[in-house]
Amino acid sequence: KEQQLLTEQFPKLIEALRHQDFGGRIPDVRIGVITTDVGAGSYGLQSCEVTGGDGGKLQTTARVAGCTPPSDPWISYDFTSDKTNIANCEGDGVECVKEAFSCIANVGIKGCGFEAPLESARRALDPTLAVNKGFLRDEALLAVVFITDEDDCSARNPQLFDPMQTGLNDA
Helix, strand or coil: CHHHHHHHHHHHHHHCCCEHHHCCECCCEEECCCCCCCCECECCCCCCCCCCCCCCCCCCCCCCCCCCCECCCCEEEECCCCEECECCCCCCHHHHHHHHHHHHHCCCCCCCCCCCHHHHHHHHHCCCCCCCCCCCCCCCCCCCCCCCCCCCCCCCCHHHHCCCCCCCCCC
């Protein structure tokens, strides 16, 4: 039920960007979606079997039947032309952005139970890792929004997730 209620609110997040200064449109944006799954080291814990999890990689999988994800690893919108990178977008580009965001943002509750939104965001945006090449633009402002209902489990020391550990120094 919680996931369904959240999904129903996705279009409102985009709609909140509309402004009269942009002629009732939204500003130029690139919108990326990541999960909080960066794994839990190499310990193969239940739900954390994939070492590194999604690793901050932008998600573009269509998660709603019949929807159209963006053609790039992110959603882009140009307010001067009302154009997007969403195939077959006709009419109001903002509506296409709302639909595409709803299409890819429902990442659900699967993945590693040790949720690490801060580490996932760091990996997603770190240019030295090149996980999402081309997403960041030097001339653009960056805003990061976390939608989560869990505490952050980001950790520098992956041994914290080792089920055989009974205590760690310098954790």
